[in-house]
Amino acid sequence: MNRRKLVRSLIFWALLSPIVVAILFPYAVMIITALKSPTEVHDPTWWPHEWRWRNFPEMWQTSGFAPALVNSLYVSGLTTIGAIIVSIPAAYALSRFRFVGRSAFSQFLLVSQMLSPIVLVIGLFRLVANLGMIDSLNALTLIYVAFNIAFCVWMMQSYFSTISRDLEEAAWLEGAGRMRTLVLVFLPLAAPAIAVTAIFAFINAWNEFVIALTMLRREDNYTLPIRVFSLVAGRYTVDWHYVMAAAFAASVPVAVLFAWLQRYLVRGLALGAVK
């Protein structure tokens, strides 16, 4: 153990502690409430008299969690596949070609970020309603794909630019065509970046709120954020212990995934955004 490093660590943790407490506070509230008995929920105690794990199976039974989970998996899975398939070629083009309109395309992506779903929500609703696809999870997926393109292209472009061209050029010299080179040489090298981007697209779709709130009308079509929100909004009595159990169950898998991958974001996002 390095003494100086130990002292420094203690100081840094002390400096970080207020913000760490503030950030963890709501999630601590969530976990504690999720494990309280119905009689204790309304007492703001920090240590429940009884840790009631039964809340989870009960929540599963009563709150319509399972269909929402299936819907969320369906929408997020398809969004990920769709967004990656259309974004790979675009990111490849931006990182490997100089062409007229390259910067215009980059700016178009920035504008598509500015025209966020909420600003467009009235128009999107009419678009989907005209197609008769209100309450369609597929229409929701298509919208998610479109709004994830900018993020996916930025992320992958920044990684793609760090992959040396030497191998590709060697493959061309060996007589391999562009397409073959792309599939056999470039994509395997880019696989980690693609996987990371895919998971973030998944998380974005998993957590999206306003478009799902607008497009999904029938309860059995709800995704998880809408399901949890509907347990709270416009009700006279709210079973907060079930709400928190549902929020916990919906958040933890994704939070674990995110915790594992967050370091990749540092490089990808910063470089991609500044270029």
Next chain:
Amino acid sequence: MSRAFTPYALILPSFLLAAVIVLWPVEEIVSLATHDVNRFGMLRDFVGLANFRSLIGDPDFISSLWRTLIWTAGVVLGTLIVSTPIALILNEDFYGRGLARILIMLPWAVSLAMTAVIWRWALNGESGMLNSALRDLGVMNRNIQWLAQASTAFPMQILIGILVSIPFTVTIFLGGLSSVPDDLYDAAAIEGAGAWDQFRLITLPLLRPFINIAFVLNTIYVFNSFPIIWATTQGGPADSTDILVTYLYKLGFRLGRLGDAAAVSLIMFAILLAFTILYVRLAMREEAAT
């Protein structure tokens, strides 16, 4: 396929999809905003700017607009100020750094709507654990109904906004800090520069483009942010915490004033576009000057 066309073919699918999903609604919104629209969305007469005029005469719109500016400025500036020291610390080598990074990134992983629902419960007057925590700490001695009036609800919403914006901002800053070469600091230390001077003369200038991008993107995201306010107060009580996005949502989906709602969309977009163009100009001029 000729080589010159290859890049266009490659960007075509993403361009088409984004263009259809993004530009078609824009066209819809423009036509709604310039027509008299009944509450079922039927277009009647072309009315030019009448919808915009009726908005400007609507005190709810004006107060939402002001509140949006306070909300955006409060969250973005608060986030940048808090995130800078966090990023500087997380960029140092210390025990438990990996854990600290994960903890600070956590709000990013959880749906904003969920976080806001949890806060709504934590801010509850009688049963909320924020009140009990603050009472245990001796900060106050009676419960506050945080979400019952705008004077406590809105600052809380801004605080929540800051907490959930920190992860993204710290991430961008860490990316910037990792590009600062260590030997610059070594050289500065040999020249006798203290920690503050090193920060001011080396870190800050090199971090500049990253601060710029974090500022622009955060402004766009926060200006458009809907779930925190919607899931805590739905703009209430009595519309006193409405920002433009929640006001827009109410106009469109509760009050059936689609023409006015579309006009709010266009005004919001115009504000963002003006902000971004202005900011990019300023940033470029600054870059050219240095």
